[in-house]
Amino acid sequence: MGGKALNDLNPYLHGLYGPVKDEVTADDLPVIGEIPRALHGAYFRNGPNPAEPPKGMHHWFDGDGMIHGIWFENGRARYRNRYVQTQDLKANGASTMPGIFEPSRDAPGRKVHYRDTANTDVIVHNGKLLALWYISGQPIAVDIETLDTVGVENFGGKLPRNISAHSKTDPVTGELVFFDYALYEPKMWTGTVSAEGALTQFQEIDLPGPRLPHDMGMTENYVILHDLPVIFSDSAIRNRLWQIHVADQPTRFGVVPRKGGDAKWFEFPTCYVYHVINSWEEDEEVVMAACKMVPNGLKPDPKYGPYAAMADVLALRAQPFLWRMNMKTGEGREQQIDDALSEFPVINNDYAGRKARYSYHVVFDDCIEQRFSGLMKYDLQTGKSERHDFPQGVFGSEPAFASRIGASEEDDGWLVTFTADMDGNSEAHVIDARNFSAPPVAKVQLPCRVPAGFHGIWAQGV
Template sequence: MKIERLPPVRTSLGHTNHPYMTGAWTPQHEEVNAWDLKVLEGAIPTDIDGVYLRNTENPVHAPLGRYHPFDGDGMVHQIEFRDGQATYRNRFIRTRGFEAEQEAGESLWGGLADGPGTSKRPGFGAHGSLKDTGSTDIVVHGGEAIATFYQCGEAYRLDPLTLENLGVAAWAPLDGVSAHPKVDEATGELLFFNYSKHAPYMHYGVVDASGKRTTYQAIDLPGPRLPHDMAFTKNYSILNDLPVFWDQNLLERDIHAVRLHKGVPSRFGIVPRHGGPVQWFEAAPTYVLHWLNAYEDGDEIVLDGYFQENPTPRPLEDAPDGHGHLMAYLDEHSFRPKLHRWRFNLKTGETTEGHLDERILEFGMFNQQYAGKPYRYAYSTTAKPGWFLFNGFVKHDLETGESWSIQLPEGRYASEAPFAPRVGAVDEDDGYLVSFIIDENQGTSECVLVDAKRFEVVCRIALPHKLSSGTHSVWAGRDLLKPLP
């Protein structure tokens, strides 16, 4: 393996025993380019062509208060496949906050778990006092990678091949862009939403294939909410107003405490793709971090996602150093997400819903060529009890109800694994899942390719250093890497 190391960034982070700054969440500060990667098992297929991008949280400076893993500075890790070869590189996302703290040599903003007055400077996003790290999500649109922040940020652009930082997206509105904008490969459009603490509390937007914002519509809500994701079909986008949001009385004192508002239903807003009247549907109360896919079926909209049975769990009693509340809200086995299907009848206004699986599952992926359309196969992750760490994958055949599983050995943790269609594929599941693995037993990381049809690992590739864990990822085939005209 050949490695080129970039000059180090400025850091003030010292020793810590924080559970989300150690182990698989140990920050990675080294930026490299690497090629001639060593293949540990199998062979790199010649029919995979494109890039896998994974966003991670890597705090560079000592926190001002109580660290939450979503506070960490964004770093994108990339592996590119072409002609049976693979190269790797990683870069920090140079947000305004990152650059300001590099200049200051210290943290300037408090985090998600901190109280009012912690930050030294005004902050960003819906919360109002956080640093926009761009560390949550990543998509590829118009040949550019777009990194976004979970509480709404500026949308930072990177070259998906070189990871060169390209600055803020010109189409991003004043209230920012939430994590989980959606790219429709069929039209080249990017669909997004944002939310805030001022009326109308939410907006919905569309950016066309050339990078021009063509739709930006207010979505009136009863008050501040905390949506995290959206979905779309061929003709509609699906937004949500769920009953887990900030306590209004505490919010008036600038305290951002999330609670379940009992007696308040879940609400789903169906809006025409390019804007128009919103049709609202009610459903069982829950919180949903991530949707899977949605499509139109006659008069109905079908929506799949991960229904939380216990969205505001009690603190974990055996958590280290008083981190019980933090760790419970990151532990899927505490908030219990289940693969779930909602059906909204556009004529009658009725909602029907139910679980598709009783296992704890989240972070679902599918073949993006079927986004917004009827689809058959879904790929979810399983999690280590007590931790925000992925320890396996589950494939669902949504037509037959069959499923298949891959369980990682103890001490090996995966990343979100998007579907990469095989070059020349003719079947929906003809391709690979791509994932980065952190091996705590060996202190290393690798990339794995899973044959999605047979559902087994077919290739393992060594990476030049151990990664930190993180949140979201994306696969972009070669045809999606072309720059905007």
Template structure:
């Protein structure tokens, strides 16, 4: 490929649409071959097969104290897109789950059947446009499709699917992956929920936030472990914002008001959500009483930035610490070779660094600083330690883009990094050439409780090898991630997904 800005077409030569033996990704729908779009091909290609598979083949040995389910949500477009426009975030939500019990593994894959999916399934075609627009305000519910494909959490005996643009949460049976209906907290929830709402692993309480284009621009609330809404507090902001995550400690929630948001006038006039980064506006973080005992928010200012994902947050004396992946510039320069996909590709190539923010609740002081300059994201911690001090963060490594290939300019994960926040030391495991990984929940070992060794746990990851289209689940020991302790073979290719959760076996098989 020359160094000019000639647009790249999706071809066998520049993106892994085919395995080396010439075979395309299995289970991909036929309509994708009419699309010059890297996020519909290769490891990103949709897989529209729903299936179960028992007693999976294992290389190595599954630990007997690894008991529960690893569930991933993510896009898998079922029908040809409206207006032939597709954004990577548009795909229909598909859940993939692997269950571990007594040293054996079972796999299950199902589409999430939320309201929009059911309407389109009956029609046999796509009806709602996606993020690439144009938005259609004549459609019911949402002017673009609420795909609910971003996040998956566990609360009150159900999995809950969540959308990053704040949509309707849907309940899913954690054992069958069958969608059972919209979660409305016993009729008390009157608005949407954003992705990255949190469930406390020790109490089962749900802490959520929501954002929208009309006042109140944000809300924060909580439901108990049985699904009873306890409070829902309006949060005053200067206008609509696009927060993606929140922090949670034992006594506080940390809300994000960041200077990266869309122009409401353009949305109303042209039906497009155009984001802008306002470098002259500070980032703000609002500490609010976690339990809603007060609606007062203590705001702290920091250097302008954007944050997709928080690793963890905790308290030490008067200080509240938050670890997350920071973007200094969420609007990188476009590459002309991406042609009609330039904006989408540029957003996916943003740089993220592990970073620490500290807020003093007595003095109002903010301290902040970078932990590591490596480009990593999707940070996770031991599933029993959310909101409590953790020493380790487990992040996905984003490779440096390579010139000349569309594949090199699509954001993928090619390795796992473990950060030691006390010593600064790191461990890493590289998945291999052409092998792509997923977010890695750190599954606490069965029987471990509060105060247990943080590394008595197992990071688990789905990988897909674009050389063979073979997918695996890798199991690591949290004490040493330099090599997996087991590899579980998945019968069919898993397309690249978004966020994941771990459900303890004690919750799944309580009876």
């Protein structure tokens, strides 16, 4: 089967997920409703967008990174999208690095084994955006006003290795707290970069074997590393997967001082965690809230042919949990927050690493494809939740919380998210966080479709 015919069966190259061809700039966008004057800043969202039609088996995660941004000021909005100019993208098809359905290769000097697309996460640090990759790659600095790529950020040449997606920025100190891992080595690394861009701490953590973590926790004084029972596997790739679960191993979380020191490990029942909600310190405990994966209850769909297994793995189903780790007694406790399914959690990032009351999650459409049909607001103190549904046939992105200018309370602001429908139309929705189930206060009409993608961030006042 040729590449084109093969990829006609790939659901993540068509419809909501199909790439957009052009880089677009548009000012003074049309609005349904009214953009609040106290909404001032920008929402950015990263995701995969293949610059060239794939020639062989293509995993959704392989698409070249493209950041979509919308800036709000004085009741108006402007939009632009730009490719993240990674080393592999700039090779104009000449890159020798494989996608994740192919055997891995070494990349001398880069410490990656696959095409590094910087397509997964986007965070704000030192006045710039950093585009990050989920298998831990080179962080790419992006101009926060234009989305033009600045280049690889190696912090004055001091970065020893790579940085993984879901590294964190501390809202109080401005520090970047990061982690790194390797596909073949039984090690993980963590470090800190100052608000001004200087590497101030870096250390290696030994593991029982290679692991495939996706996120980390951060508190005022600690990082929480994930030793999860999932590993990379060449044999799994031959079965159109790229990871395997090792069910007889416990899940372990390692609490490591941010200033350096030994990890204190806590064991919990076997599970996998993609995304952390938030982490904080509470008396003698370090607490992490995250979305714990549960069986999706779906069966691979034969209509996707060789992509059926990929679609099954991408059908994320998770529930919110708390893990409490007592630093004095060594006791660990797991507590379920809710039995509803949700994922891609965000908070008001002014509270990152501190105890926050509210989190906001996406709700999945009831199908095997990764479609977000609504949002959920959780009260982490009471466990109560409130739901915001997108219109029928409209699907959203991971949102970001945007504080009202001058806000003094945690949920005084809006959720901003991109949406897309099956007809190729996209909008940015502005949702009142305190009137969450109500229709958006503003729907900003975008000049092009925003393909379904991964993670977003709010930058206040830019």
